[in-house]
Amino acid sequence: MYFIISKLFVILIYPFTWILALLLYAVFCKNVRRKQKLLITGVALLYIFSNSLLIKLFARMWDIDTYPSTSKTYSSIILLGGFASKGTDDKGMFNQSADRYIQAIKLLTNHNASHLLFTGGNAEITPGKFREGYFAKSELKKMHFADSTIIIESKARNTIENALFSKKLLDQANLKPPYLLVTSAFHMRRSLLIFKKAGIEVAPYPSDFLMKEKVEWSDLLPNADAFSIWSKYIKEIVGYITTYFKHI
Secondary structure, three states, rough: OOHHHHHHHHHHHHHHHHHHHHHHHHHHHHOOOHHHHHHHHHHHHHHHHHOOOHHHHHHHHHHOOOOOOOOOEEEEEEOOOOOEEEEOOOOOOOOOOOOOHHHHHHHOOOOOEEEEEEEEEOOOOOOOOOOOOHHHHHHHOOOOHHHHHHHEEEEOOOOOHHHHHHHHHHHHHHOOEEEEEEEEEHHHHHHHHHHHHHOOOEEHHHHHHHHEOOOOOHHOOOOOOHHHHHHHHHHHHHHHHHHHHHOO
8 A cells, every 4th residue: 555655646746746736726726916926936946847957966965976895795786676667568678777787787797796686576556567577587697697696586666675575585595795786876865775774784886877967057948858857856855754754
């Protein structure tokens, strides 16, 4: 039930939802003065959340961009799902977060860790046959890594389940902490909190930086991409606050 409620709640925290609600309210509002205020507020929010400059500045404060020493060998990499999506044939395909996978493969290839644990299933409310774990397993098999070095978890639907299921598998495999945690930079802060609460000692290895480019004057112009990026960060902020007060 918590999983379903959290998925539905996400829709309400997206900036586009707020702006659409304000503009619809303005359309049907009969009070002229209130209508003007609603329109001004809606347009102002539209500009704020389509402004690349603001999201770049915020991302620099929020993102985890520090790396652990690569001279140390870890027992396992923990790679969080989210880099693959369901394709037309249900077999899956890499999406815009594929850098998570790339960085984890580099770490394993360079022998920064002896094992790789992938965790991720299907986060949709009504999941079909696609499971990201199956996709990851087939892709890793193509890389010819020894089966003994790969652990696949394909049931987790969110980051909390990623942590809880990973802990069980790592204990079963007798792999000792700390571990290298690989996920997107914007998602790392919340992930670290969740794994800490789950009692798993990890070192962050961020990837997939969304707003790493230098600040330019053109960032002041409206940009539709900024909307989707703000949505990701707002979801992380709300999730972080919820996790902070939640017992895992």
